[in-house]
Amino acid sequence: MPKFTAVLTHGMVLLALVFPFLLNSSAKHGHSLTRQRQHHVHHQSQSNNTMNKATSNHNLQQAYIAFQAWKRVIYSDPSNITSNWIGPSVCNYTGVYCAPSPNNTKVQVVAGIDLNHADIAGFLPEELGLLSELGLLHLNSNRFCGILPQSFANLTLLFELDLSNNRFVGPFPTVVLSLPSLIYLDLRFNEFEGPLPPELFNKKGLDAVFVNNNRLTSVIPSTLGSSSASVVVFANNKFGGCLPPSIANFANTLEELVLINTSLSGCLPPEVGYLYKLRLLDVSSNNIVGPLPYSLAGLAHLEVLNVAHNMFTGTVPGGICILPNLSNFTYSFNFFCEEEGICMNLTSKGVAFDDRRNCLKDKPLQRSKKECDAVNEHPVDCFDYHCGGSTATAPAPVPLPSPPSS
Known part of the structure; x- marks a missing residue:
């Protein structure tokens, strides 16, 4: 059965262990792997279990600023997913997964965000660009709107970006073209309009492109x-x-x-x-x-x-x-x-x-x-x-x- 007919899914295998080089082809795996990856990164987040570690870690301090800015522009969270986004221990936030930095394995960083099917309404603030070691961002099936912040260009390790089933608008978000590690791009079921940039298909390493159901x-x-x-x-x-x-x-x-x-x-x-x-x-x-x-x-x-x-x-x-x-x-x-x-x-x-x-x-x-x-x-x-x-x-x-x- 082809991948598209099997619900167009992807996976996140062993995020913390091989963070920047984690997949050769994320689109060639099924959603069944998502739980494996979440379990692994959740286990990693438990190791960062004290307030002191959070406050002494520059990366997590920056992440705290980003998440608090994001929380301020979330207007609806019917399942209270972000209700525990309080305090500097960001690795304990629901939907946030930490792992050792690929540059220093003794330092924990925010490596993944998975808010799929959370039904959250709001937009994406510029401060998300502070999550410089983010590897994956999953926002499928929410009510996020507006445009992608240009600060996304700072997410140089981001390899999986799933913004599908939201309310994003405007021209094709060309900021994604500047992401050197991007493997999986899912923009389907939004309101993007205008032409596709020719540079999209000159992008090396890109394995899966979903732009269906837009304008x-x-x-x-x-x-x-x-x-x-x-x-x-x-x-x-x-x-x-x-x-x-x-x-x-x-x-x-x-x-x-x-x-x-x-x-x-x-x-x-x-x-x-x-x-x-x-x-x-x-x-x-x-x-x-x-x-x-x-x-x-x-x-x-x-x-x-x-x-x-x-x-x-x-x-x-x-x-x-x-x-x-x-x-x-x-x-x-x-x-x-x-x-x-x-x-x-x-x-x-x-x-x-x-x-x-x-x-x-x-x-x-x-x-x-x-x-x-x-x-x-x-x-x-x-x-x-x-x-x-x-x-x-x-x-x-x-x-x-x-x-x-x-």
Whole structure:
């Protein structure tokens, strides 16, 4: 089962022991590891059990200033999570985890904050930049609002940042681009708007990027760079334009690519077939035209392929249907007119599939002849179909009707 379909989770293994180098790929682990990591760092916090240690430790003094500033701008805490944020013993605060500093193992520092599902309302003060040795910050499912403070640039050891399911606003928080240790970035389900900065995918070491369910616009940056990401989720934004061929730059690492409902148009570039490690590809609910690239037949690790609710035409390639690990292939609500080979009977191969609302002869629940003729009489030549004016001399594509919503 791909990671995205398993609730898009991540882990925090052995925070205190290998603090700055803790994961090669945080996105490749499940939430089941979160409790392990919390237990370990909680054990470490117990070692810092006296008031005197807290008051004589400069790092914890700075942390005390940060947490008191944060508490002042928390307006609602229905579960009283922050009720014990009193006094300088910050390692005893609920949701705060301490560990030995990577620079001096005899000194305790605030290494992690986990307030997931706390339903806290407030915003993030500039003083959080005082937590200079913070390794992870988890604020999933709260009501934090406003913008990210620029002081986050001081969090040079931060490798996991989860701000999902909150009410953050404004343009993409470019301060995260300055975090040299960042591995896992989760900004989904917020109100970020405007374009994605091209520099995001030039960032070395970044393993997982979740920006889905925001208000991001413009296009997916064509300068995707030499990214090391294994999971990229763009879903439910309004990017528009084509998926750039430079997606091939992810070839050595990308395992999950999710582009559901991102207003993509044009043809699916054959370079997607270069992503040889891909296990999950979902480009459903867009306006993609033309044939399904045969290059996808080279994705030997592919388990789930969803191209539904687009305007694909032509033949469903047999090479895709015989992929050795394919378990689910959804290509409903398109304009395919033929299925090659085993594609006509994927049930016999044990593959779950959905081929409804296409133009397939002798198959049930297909489109009407009128719908099919309107599209298939004007086939798209992907060699002449360009997005964003990238080729001024290219002929304009034939206007196609919008796909039905159901």
